[in-house]
Amino acid sequence: MFVPTLEHYLLVAAMIFSVGVFGVLFRKNAITLFMCIELMLNAVNLTFIAFSKYRTDLDGHIFAFFVMAVAAAEAAVGLALIIHIFRHYRGVNVDDVTELKF
Amino acid sequence: MYINDFNTLGLIVLIPLLGGIINGIFGSKLSKPWVNFIGISAVGLSFALAISAVRTLYQTEADGLTYVAYKWIYSGSMGVDISFMLDHLSAVMVLVVTGVGFLIHIYSAGYMDGDPGEWKFFSYLNLFIFAMLMLILGKNMIVTFIGWEGVGACSYLLIGFWFTDDEKAKAGQKAFIVNRIGDFAFLLGLFLLFWETGTFDYIEINRMAIEAGPAQALHGVATAAVLLIFIGATGKSAQIPLYTWLPDAMAGPTPVSALIHAATMVTSGIYLLSRLNHVVTLAPEAMGVIAIVGALTAFFAATIAIVQTDIKGVLAYSTVSQLGYMFIAIGVGSFTGAVFHLMTHAFFKACLFLGSGSVIHAMGGEQEITKMGGLKKYMPITHITFGVSTLAISGFPFLAGFFSKDLILWGALSNTHVFSIVGVENKINYLINMVATPIQSGASLPTEGWVPIAFIIAFALGLITAGMTAFYMFRLYFMTFWGDFRGGEKLRSHLHESPLSMTIPLMVLAVLALVGGFGGFPHFMVHWAGDAQWMLGFEHWLAPVFESTHTYRIVNRFGAHAATQEMIGTGISVALGLLGIGSAYYAYIVNPNVPRQLKQRFATVHRTLISKYKVDEFYDFVFVGGTILVGKISYIFDQYILDTSVNFIGRFFESIGRVLRNLQSGNVQRYATYIILAIVLCLIAIGSVNV
Numbered sequence: 001m002f003v004p005t006l007e008h009y010l011l012v013a014a015m016i017f018s019v020g021v022f023g024v025l026f027r028k029n030a031i032t033l034f035m036c037i038e039l040m041l042n043a044v045n046l047t048f049i050a051f052s053k054y055r056t057d058l059d060g061h062i063f064a065f066f067v068m069a070v071a072a073a074e075a076a077v078g079l080a081l082i083i084h085i086f087r088h089y090r091g092v093n094v095d096d097v098t099e100l101k102f
Numbered sequence: 103m104y105i106n107d108f109n110t111l112g113l114i115v116l117i118p119l120l121g122g123i124i125n126g127i128f129g130s131k132l133s134k135p136w137v138n139f140i141g142i143s144a145v146g147l148s149f150a151l152a153i154s155a156v157r158t159l160y161q162t163e164a165d166g167l168t169y170v171a172y173k174w175i176y177s178g179s180m181g182v183d184i185s186f187m188l189d190h191l192s193a194v195m196v197l198v199v200t201g202v203g204f205l206i207h208i209y210s211a212g213y214m215d216g217d218p219g220e221w222k223f224f225s226y227l228n229l230f231i232f233a234m235l236m237l238i239l240g241k242n243m244i245v246t247f248i249g250w251e252g253v254g255a256c257s258y259l260l261i262g263f264w265f266t267d268d269e270k271a272k273a274g275q276k277a278f279i280v281n282r283i284g285d286f287a288f289l290l291g292l293f294l295l296f297w298e299t300g301t302f303d304y305i306e307i308n309r310m311a312i313e314a315g316p317a318q319a320l321h322g323v324a325t326a327a328v329l330l331i332f333i334g335a336t337g338k339s340a341q342i343p344l345y346t347w348l349p350d351a352m353a354g355p356t357p358v359s360a361l362i363h364a365a366t367m368v369t370s371g372i373y374l375l376s377r378l379n380h381v382v383t384l385a386p387e388a389m390g391v392i393a394i395v396g397a398l399t400a401f402f403a404a405t406i407a408i409v410q411t412d413i414k415g416v417l418a419y420s421t422v423s424q425l426g427y428m429f430i431a432i433g434v435g436s437f438t439g440a441v442f443h444l445m446t447h448a449f450f451k452a453c454l455f456l457g458s459g460s461v462i463h464a465m466g467g468e469q470e471i472t473k474m475g476g477l478k479k480y481m482p483i484t485h486i487t488f489g490v491s492t493l494a495i496s497g498f499p500f501l502a503g504f505f506s507k508d509l510i511l512w513g514a515l516s517n518t519h520v521f522s523i524v525g526v527e528n529k530i531n532y533l534i535n536m537v538a539t540p541i542q543s544g545a546s547l548p549t550e551g552w553v554p555i556a557f558i559i560a561f562a563l564g565l566i567t568a569g570m571t572a573f574y575m576f577r578l579y580f581m582t583f584w585g586d587f588r589g590g591e592k593l594r595s596h597l598h599e600s601p602l603s604m605t606i607p608l609m610v611l612a613v614l615a616l617v618g619g620f621g622g623f624p625h626f627m628v629h630w631a632g633d634a635q636w637m638l639g640f641e642h643w644l645a646p647v648f649e650s651t652h653t654y655r656i657v658n659r660f661g662a663h664a665a666t667q668e669m670i671g672t673g674i675s676v677a678l679g680l681l682g683i684g685s686a687y688y689a690y691i692v693n694p695n696v697p698r699q700l701k702q703r704f705a706t707v708h709r710t711l712i713s714k715y716k717v718d719e720f721y722d723f724v725f726v727g728g729t730i731l732v733g734k735i736s737y738i739f740d741q742y743i744l745d746t747s748v749n750f751i752g753r754f755f756e757s758i759g760r761v762l763r764n765l766q767s768g769n770v771q772r773y774a775t776y777i778i779l780a781i782v783l784c785l786i787a788i789g790s791v792n793v
Contacts, residue, residue, distance in 0.1 A: 025775050094771060101768030 009050035017043035030082045030092040034075065041071045104187075108158075108167040111186040114151045114196070115171075115235045118144045122228030129221025138211040141224030145207050145231055149200035156193045165189060165646055168241060175244075182302055187241035191647045194441055195238040195373055198448050202365045203231050205607035209456050210357040212603030213463065223263060227361070230256035234366050238373060242302040243292050246374065250288065250338065253367045254281040260362060261354035273353040280347040284337015291330030295381070298323045304377055311380035325385035331378070332392055335371025340422050341399045341429060346718055348422055352414040356459030359414060364421055364455050365448035372428045372444055376437045379648055383435060383656060386519040390556035393433025393514070397563035400426025402715075404570040408577070409711045412469045413458045416578045420495070421451060423567060427510050430560045435656035436513030437648045438641050442622050443506035449618045450491040450503060453611035457488035460600040460608065461582060466593060471581045473589040480597040483605045485583050487612035492579045494615040496572035497679040505619030507568060508672050512624065514561035515671055516658045518554055568675050572682025580690040624672060626665040 016039060023036030045064045052060025082092060089096045121144025129137050159167055166189030175182040188196065207227060214220045233252025240246035255278070262274025296302055299310050311324070335341070340348040340363075351363055362368070375382055375392075382389060400423045407419035424447050431440035462469055464481055478485040494503040587594050599605065621640035628637045635642065658664055689696040701708050710716075 021778060025771055025778065095769065097770070098768030101766050102763040 006050055006054045010047060013043045013046040013050065016040075016046070028093050028095055030085065030094055033094065034078055034082070037078075038071060038075070041067055103164055105158075105162065105164045105167045106169070108155070108169045108188070110151050110155050111167060111169040111188055111239060112171050114148050114155065114200075115186060115232065115239060117147050117151075118228045118235065119232040120144065122225045122232060125221050125225035125228060129225055132221065134215075134220065137221045137224055141228055142204070142207045142211065144228050145200060145204045148231065148235070149197075149204045152196045152200045155188055156197060159188060159190070159193055179300065180296075182242060182244045184245055185241040186239040186245070187304070188239060189647060190643055190645075191373075191376060191441065192238050194445060194644070195369075196235065198445055199231065199234050199238060199366050202448050202452050202611070203227075203234075203361060205610055206357050206361045206365075206452065206456070209360075209459070209604050209607040210355075212601045213357055213459055214355065219263065223260075223355070226256055226259045226263070227357075230260065230362065230367075234370075237370055241304060243295070243304070243307075244302050246377075247288070247292065250334075250370060250374075251285065253362070253370065254278055254285070254338070257281070257351070257362050257367055260358040261351045263354055263358070267353075270353040273347075273350040277347040277351050280344050281337050284334045284344050286334075287330045287337070288334025291327045291334065294323060294327040294330065298327070307378065308380040311378075311384055324381050325388045328375075328378070328382050328385045328388040329391065331374065332371075332388065332395075335375060335429075336395070337371075339368045339371035339425050339429070341371075341395055341426060342402065345399065345403070345422050346721060349415060349418045349714075352412070352418050356414070356455055356462060359418070360452045360455035360459070363418070364451035368421065368425055369428070369444045369448070372425070372432060372440050375432045376441055376647075379437045382432065383519070386553045389433045389435060389519065390553040391433070393430050393560040394556050396426045396429025396431075396433055397514075397560035397567075398426070399423070400430065400567045401563045401570075404567045404574065406711055406714050407574045408570065409708060410574075411472050413461060413471050413474070413578065413582065414455070414469060416471075416574060417451070417454055417458060420454075420571065420575065423571065424451065424495070426567075427507060427564060430514055430564055431510040433560060434510075434513045434517040434557050435519065436510060436517060438622075438644050439506065439509040439513050441644060442509055442619075442640055446494070446502035446506040446615070446618050449611055450494040450615040453487055453491040453608060453615055454495070456604070456608050456611065457484050457491065460484040460604055461488075463600055463604075464597050465589065466596050468589065468593070471578065473593070474582045474587070475585040475589070476583070476587045477597065478583040481599045483599060483608060487605075487608040488583065489579060490612040491615045492575045495575050496683060497568055497675060498683075499676055500619070502615050502617070502619035504676070505622045505624070508624055508675060509622055511561060511564050511568070511675055512668055512671055514557055514564055516664065516667065517557060517656050518658075519656060565675055565678060569678035569682045572679040573686050576683050576686035577690055580686060584691060585694075624668055626668045626672075629665060 020036045020038075020040035020043060023039065024033060027033055027036060045067050048060035048064045048067070050060075052058060052064075085097060086092055121140050125132075125137055125140050132140075155167060166187050168185060168187045170183050170185040172184040174184050207224070210223065210227065214223050217223065230253060233249045233256055235249070237246050237249025237253060240249060258274045258278040260274075261277050262271045265271040265274070292302075295307060299307050301307060333344075337344040348363055348368070352359055354362075382392075403419045403422035403426065407416050407423065410416045410419060424443070428440045428443050428447070431437070431443060460481065461474065461477060461484060464477070464484075465474065468474075490501070494501040497504045497507045587597075620637075621643075623631075623637035625638075628634065631637060689700075713719075
């Protein structure tokens with residue numbers, strides 16, 4: 001029977017995290033960017049829970065709560081920003097938002 | 103033996119300074135009589151105190167009176183005080199400066215009457231006297247240098263007194279700048295002397311020079327130092343090559359020309375070299391140079407004076423010429439002759455200049471002698487005093503100029519320097535023998551080198567110049583005072599004699615020009631008068647300063663036949679002088695066509711002379727033009743080379759920046775990419791460290 005060990009959980013979380021990083025760096029749509037950020041946060045959450053389970057204490061769970069709260073707040077602020085960007089640029093392509101340069 | 107703490111000396115120097123400051127600060131608000139009073143009495147007081155100081159010197163038979171006014175610089179082994187000394191030499195100088203200065207101040211009250219800047223004039227004159235007294239009474243070379251620079255500055259202020267006229271302002275600048283060139287050489291000589299002797303004090307330096315004897319090392323330094331100081335003297339005393347400022351300096355008011363450029367400032371160089379006479383006589387080559395330069399200057403300036411038509415121009419070149427005589431005297435070692443001629447020249451030249459000022463005033467400002475003539479009817483006092491002084495400068499027998507000029511010419515003919523003697527193994531032994539045994543009759547000393555020849559050339563040029571001096575001075579006199587008035591009716595009605603404030607100084611100076619020479623008779627005349635010692639009074643008075651030079655370094659080559667040679671020499675120079683007077687009389691009174699005919703026949707010569715040998719144009723082209731050329735080259739260098747390299751460096755860094763700023767693209771994703779890359783690299787680096 002297949003029993004998942006800590007390494008399996010960590011690996012899955014790392015893979016999800018990488019996918020999220022790749023999305024953040026190379027996707028052009030702002031909404032997609034946010035979803036990838038959520039992906040990264042979730043991967044981190046998974047890591048915490050995995051550690052918590054295998055250390056048989058609750059520290060990871062508590063931290064995961066914090067992460068989820070922060071993620072929610074950040075999503076709210078970020079979506080507000082995206083709405084303003086949409087109103088200015090008539091689209092949500094992040095390549096348009098490059099005015100802070102030389 | 104020296105008397106110290108003689109504080110009258112301090113008063114003598116400082117009272118004119120006080121007068122100058124008071125007139126300078128308050129003069130514009132004071133009334134004219136007060137301005138005149140402060141200015142004149144400051145110098146008058148100095149003169150009175152000087153007389154009393156000299157009397158003390160005479161009565162106590164001291165070698166000198168000294169006074170330390172201020173303990174000044176003490177640095178390491180060098181110590182310099184502001185200290186003054188009145189010895190026999192500076193006594194002569196101080197009396198001449200304050201005495202003639204006093205007369206000229208009185209004259210200025212009349213001459214500058216009505217000029218809006220009269221208070222400034224008296225202030226500057228007083229400051230000048232102060233600086234000149236610092237120069238003369240200084241006990242060390244530094245105090246003399248302070249005075250040296252001070253008289254240069256006051257000369258600039260006074261020459262350019264009417265500075266609203268561009269030409270006059272430029273003349274003032276020219277005087278100061280040419281002086282400065284000489285001052286640079288003076289400083290070098292001063293430093294050289296200090297380096298060798300370790301002191302600036304005259305008494306110390308002379309003592310070391312006396313003890314040095316024919317020692318080779320000090321000879322080399324002495325020659326260099328004397329030559330450098332001489333160059334400084336050529337600047338101050340208007341010799342070749344730094345004389346060009348003096349004719350231009352006639353742009354200043356006439357009292358200035360009389361005081362500064364006849365009697366006092368221009369004599370500074372001669373005074374300085376006389377002060378250092380023991381150092382000078384250590385360097386026969388330098389003396390030869392001085393004699394030649396002096397002789398050439400005397401001759402050269404006299405040739406220019408012959409064709410000058412400005413009354414002050416003739417006197418200016420005459421001054422340059424007479425100063426040349428004084429340098430001949432120094433060059434041949436006749437320091438007594440130099441100082442004697444300095445004194446008599448002060449008398450008759452100041453009288454001539456003041457007289458010319460009187461004439462210029464009467465002519466309403468006109469200075470060309472071609473417009474003058476017959477003035478003796480209208481200005482009798484000026485005429486007589488001018489005539490007396492003209493006779494004096496021409497060396498007419500028994501007037502002041504005769505005695506002093508003959509002393510110089512006799513020195514040029516008969517002096518020779520002991521170091522030039524050949525074939526003497528031990529020169530010190532020779533010197534001892536010199537003192538013990540009088541020179542054998544008929545034996546002329548064997549001499550070698552070019553220096554004795556230089557002395558003879560100086561004598562010959564001096565003789566010819568004496569004839570020319572008589573000629574051009576009498577030309578001036580005849581054209582100004584005799585004949586018919588050539589200036590037109592309107593000017594004739596304006597002609598008048600000058601007020602007493604101007605004529606009294608003229609009379610005093612004329613009397614001095616008459617009798618001022620009676621302390622320096624030639625030795626052969628003294629023998630005729632049964633060796634009356636008063637006739638040699640001047641020489642005796644200066645003996646403490648100059649005697650050891652005369653005894654140990656400068657000797658007379660004629661021995662017992664000296665009297666005959668002296669008589670012949672005097673006779674020739676008097677004959678030449680009378681010839682000059684006679685020629686002038688013929689050419690300007692008897693047959694007035696002669697000048698015009700000569701001008702036509704010798705047109706090229708005349709053109710050369712009247713253009714003053716184009717020396718000013720030459721200096722302008724070479725030195726002024728050279729400096730401007732250096733400026734232009736520097737400008738090009740600065741613009742094309744320096745600017746280019748600096749700009750290149752600027753552009754280089756700018757281009758680096760232009761490349762680097764592309765990192766800031768504004769694209770947040772790219773920034774995030776950089777961060778991630780950096781983290782990955784760090785992790786690899788950390789991970790690869792062996793724990």
